Amino acid sequence: MSKGLDHETLNENVKKVQYAVRGELYLRASELQKEGKKIIFTNVGNPHALGQKPLTFPRQVVALCQAPFLLDDPNVGLVFPADAIARAKHYLSLTSGGLGAYSDSRGLPGVRKEVAEFIERRDGYPSDPELIFLTDGASKGVMQILNSIIRGSSDGILVPVPQYPLYSAAISLYGGSLVPYYLEETANWGLDIKNLRQSVVQARSNGITPRAMVIINPGNPTGQCLSEANLKELLQFCYQENVVLMADEVYQQNIYQDERPFLSARKVLLDMGLPMSKEVQLVSFHTVSKGYWGECGQRGGYFEMTNIPPQTVDEIYKVASISLSPNVPGQIFLGLMVNPPKPGDISYLKFVQEGKSVLESLRRRAHIMTNGFNSCRNVVCNFTEGAMYSFPQIRLPPRAIEAAKKLGKVPDVFYCLKLLEATGISTVPGSGFGQKEG
Amino acid sequence: MSKGLDHETLNENVKKVQYAVRGELYLRASELQKEGKKIIFTNVGNPHALGQKPLTFPRQVVALCQAPFLLDDPNVGLVFPADAIARAKHYLSLTSGGLGAYSDSRGLPGVRKEVAEFIERRDGYPSDPELIFLTDGASKGVMQILNSIIRGSSDGILVPVPQYPLYSAAISLYGGSLVPYYLEETANWGLDIKNLRQSVVQARSNGITPRAMVIINPGNPTGQCLSEANLKELLQFCYQENVVLMADEVYQQNIYQDERPFLSARKVLLDMGLPMSKEVQLVSFHTVSKGYWGECGQRGGYFEMTNIPPQTVDEIYKVASISLSPNVPGQIFLGLMVNPPKPGDISYLKFVQEGKSVLESLRRRAHIMTNGFNSCRNVVCNFTEGAMYSFPQIRLPPRAIEAAKKLGKVPDVFYCLKLLEATGISTVPGSGFGQKEG
Incomplete structure (x- = not known):
């Protein structure tokens, strides 16, 4: 008789999951690394693993929060600046027992207030801390919202x-x-509403009702920034179709051009006024893992809910409670991200300088990467306007495609494996992102 | 038309969830706290929130890992001991870019190796780091395993x-x-195999096939330690019934008597020899949140898999990958817990003293609580042998039960609400743990 964790008896949904960012390529790269080969992991946005240094000030604050006994040490001023000490005291005062105590399952109320103030400054509209939930990185929030929405395969x-x-x-x-819904590579990965409506019609004809829509802005893996006009169109679409908008805005600090600044879906929605501003259900996600922070390993994130009924908010709170609380140090990082040092603070100049240098380096590399790709034969790539990724199109010669087929591999997987073996660069094949064939 | 996050259209499973530890009592207590009343939260094991101090050495190490620039600071020796500095360097060398980089989704290989060594020392049998996954607290691991096993309501x-x-x-x-399956209050919360078998028969007659069994040892909320004989019986049961054993052993350091030390399910299983030692599927859970650490807010935990097929391990790895990696500081805490300072280390004596003082205080309080309960009229309580909880039985007078019914409340919820309003002590009613009526 089979047992509960035998492979054939597992939850089928678990088996169906595909996860290309850590799929065949990543596993092969990890093997090669174990064998002693030098691997450059570009399969996931993990900047500290590629040498980006952490910002000093937030690390000082969190280190002091971890070691509160230092706050009474007469020598603390020799190794930590006064504003970091003051900030650590501030955050500790927001906890109920320091970093070792569970917080409320939605996160520390004081940090949620700082997030709300940040959103208000960014968008020009007040935000309610009770509608902001802190999470162990943005992914966990996305998963919770999807789990709340999805009832079965017709959703x-x-x-x-x-x-x-x-x-x-x-x-x-x-x-x-x-x-x-397909982004238009030839229109700089823009979102074509006609195409989107076609997707909905086709889904409906298959008995599937669209209940939510994801946008990633700036785009992952495509690097585009959505224009205000495009955002308005898609909010209108969500309004008409009664679809929840899930706005993945984790790259909002990663902008590498000046023509198209980041605009939050929330700001555009509220700008559109009644009735839409009170009707469209929106959940927006942000994180400390990206931007010039890149604090992936700390797992700090939040989601903010707009126009979500209070009863639903309660249900989401209840489910968040099952795992008690997001990690508290990650919450402090988030507080520091939305409330960074201000002009006049001792650490202000250094902080700004460090952040600027990271962003300039990312911007420089966005140009190098896309220029580099476009200078290659049979390779084209849209400019990376934001986020951390370039998504080139590479035309493979027919013989490479044949060779891949012989091995039973999708051609781009075959190419990426060869690239990995030859250069140690670990990438993700376009097919892993669901891109159209070819 | 209803929208994706309207309450009536939510995933029914989300709505069905009940979570008493953060239920009506907790919400009322939070309200009272907001109104300025002093509340003592005893609803959840959160020792730092009740004044328990963190252990100094692990906090020093993690603080240094957060602030790696201090390692080059000539003044660092004035505020941190040399062994903490050495340990911080050790853990940083196990990461690929410090605490800000995602780790492997199973956790840092070096820390998993330390966990395996700890398990081997504890049980006397080697443990394989590839079968140990680090998690954001033990709860997340429990949820992942349950999600893998459960396919529908007949499981x-x-x-x-x-x-x-x-x-x-x-x-x-x-x-x-x-x-x-009911624990026997009159047999010091022991596990009665006959009763367990009856539960299985009854479930089967309702079309439900038991696929896994949870034990909590030491018990939460009941505080008992399972004897070796009891563990053998239940492992035999799992073997016969092809049921996965999920052993929640997060309180393994919290033992308040000497007659019944903690025995891991894994040790007892491997002691039983073939065929069982190669057949029973076992997943064991542990955490940094309990013991004399109490580092709840850091969210560090692990699970170890025994006799789980490699294909299943791969599926669990894949699903863990969706949220990229557990928080890295929590992983370091876990490493420190399983690999604490050794005799001769500068910090050894202080560390041992701090840990002992926490455990002695918990042991003292276990006696005070249960003696206190048993000295009250109409209250009886088994001695808290382990974990952090006492579970008294309180006989309510008929008029109190009537008053509760009038308000539409379960009698023990009514009692706990009154206790909260009168004393500020926030508890969890027994019905929240599913205890039999009365």
């Missing part, structure tokens, strides 16, 4: 393709249906 | 009653069926 989630595989993986896990 | 999970509500809540969330 569809509109997801941009190419997409970040978190979405396809989580939708499989919760037994929903992914409804793809 | 049953045997759960001890009274139980920790994590289990009932997670089983609801994933759409499975909780199959209760």
